[in-house]
Amino acid sequence: MRDRDLADKTIVVTGASSGIGAVAAAELTARGATVAVVGRSPERTAEVARRAGAEAFLADFGRLDEVRALADRLLDRYPRIDVLANNAGGSWAKRTATDDGNELTFQVNHLAPFLLTGLLLDRLLQAPRPRVINTSSMTYRTAKLDPETANATTGSFSMLGAYSASKLANILFTRELARRTAGTGLVTAAFHPGAVATHVYDNIPFGVGLFVRSPLSRPFFIRPDKGAQPLVHLVATPDGEAINGRYFHRMKEERPRNKQALDDELAQRLWEFSEQITGVSTRPVD
Template identity: 70%
Template sequence: MAVQDTDLTGKTVVVTGASSGIGAAAAAQLAARGASVAVVGRSPERTAEVAAQVSAEPFVADFARFDDVRELAARLLARYSRIDVLANNAGGTWPERTVTDDGNELTFQVNHLSPFLLTNLLLERLLQSHARVVNTASMTYRTAKLNLDTINAPTGSFKQLGEYGATKLANILFTRELARRTEGTGLTTAAFHPGVVATRVYDTAPFGLRWFIRSPLSRPIFIRPDKGAEPLVYLATTENDAAINGRYFHRLELEPPRNKLAVDPDLAQRLWTLSEQVTGIGSVG
């Protein structure tokens, strides 16, 4: 599928994780189409720099802190009377189990719980705007396991890539459940794998992987952030709502589920309930 050069004049787009990599590239591409873009990032300096480059507004928030997410939502609601696209792109991976100040496992909070919280805090505005919610997932979901009894535990065994894959599976389950709960409202949601992109998400990857990424050997494998942003832009702008709602895309192609857990409705609903309890928020459905 080709990414269309859709005119977004008058539209408001929120991109998290936009201070570098895929998010920054997507912010630039969406702003070039005329959108008013909210650039959300953790680093005040990089966030301001990206926002200035694309004539957008910077919003600083650390997704390892629920208070930051709540403050971000309040600022966005005060600033924008409509939000046409929410791109939940912020994420990361860490080498060991770390507990946030909110009492959650860091990878799970940053990659799933905080995007869940932000989406629900903005949900009324998103519904009013008949918005798109686009979630950056990963092909690592294919072999992932998601045990809701251990995914957010403060102690226990920990495998970095296993935890990351589980949170990316959670992104896909969240997408499917959000689509189910908002069916018929005009809200559309989709998830995607951007491709193998050399971004800051790998800064804390195992040493061997980091060495490979920074070596010339990786160049035939890794794509540029602007290419990685293409699926996000496509899902944010395509007019074919029914074809993408609740679906997962591998780059620009719809992918039939390759992990039975990704289409487990009971797991999706239990994940939603757990996420509500942990974030302290109630929502539709």
């Protein structure tokens, strides 16, 4: 019988309609947690929730009004939220402007999770041992991030550059969230799940998305069940202080290899920029 060590926890998992989010949702419910499965696809999200014995919530992170509506639904449904797993993400081959006036990759991968975290933060801080876990990527190592440039809707564009910058933003957000909530009991961490065969590759040209999820990809990509392991571990590990504000390459802590990931001034500038764009504000704890 599985250890039901999460029986008193309510956990929100975004990007849970497939891939590591779906696997994590099933594992967390098996360990006793009440899980909110958040996804964009009505059919896949409902099916994942049904199989896991969880509840389904729909939101397209390419629309910030849907993120705000999602937060309202979650706050109405759950008087207590213990963990927010910001796992939703994507990558697009061409620069795309959202209806909110942001660059799509940067909005989906950073601004929307930033907004959702801010809207749920007061409820999270009411929990005994709250956590915010952010899915990042090892691509941050080669990223160059300037918030204004990353969110620009015109100019030169690189698919990998945009994705890696947004994943660096995840790490900076994690570090700054830890700083701003110091002393509140909140624990936050970011992680790279590994090269996982998921729908995140669907928008890469030349049919790469189809290849990634085919048997031919097995020598190059790990399956979602392995990719979900770090997420579940960071949610469940009892030693919160050992993970707070840190980045993990799968199960092992990694001191960031990009000097920008350790730039406290950049982390604060990114936070302030994100507040301006999303309209959500969290004051630092002195």
